[in-house]
Amino acid sequence: MKDVLGIKLYTYDEVAEMLGVHPTSITRYTKEGRINATTIGKTKYIPEQEIKNFVLGKGNQAESKQEQA
Incomplete structure (x- = not known):
């Protein structure tokens, strides 16, 4: 985990481990x-x-906005 300007950023491997899925x-x-x-x-x-x-x-928030339009 990396912290940039108070925002926690995670690598693909870290996120995969959190969610119990493969990095792919x-x-x-x-x-x-x-x-x-x-x-x-x-x-x-x-x-x-x-x-x-x-x-x-x-x-993705942008994706849901497109669906509403």
């Missing part, structure tokens, strides 16, 4: 837009709020 699944979720990730240097991170949204079934 996390990569797929980000490519599908179900979880947003950010890159710092050469490493991709997922903000804590994105993990919470995913677990609570909220998914």
Whole structure:
């Protein structure tokens, strides 16, 4: 876990372990837009709020806004 400006960021491996899935699944979720990730240097991170949204079934906020339109 990395803390940047008070935002907790997790690697794909850390998120996979939290959710009990393979890291490849996390990569797929980000490519599908179900979880947003950010890159710092050469490493991709997922903000804590994105993990919470995913677990609570909220998914990508932009995606749900498009569905409502």
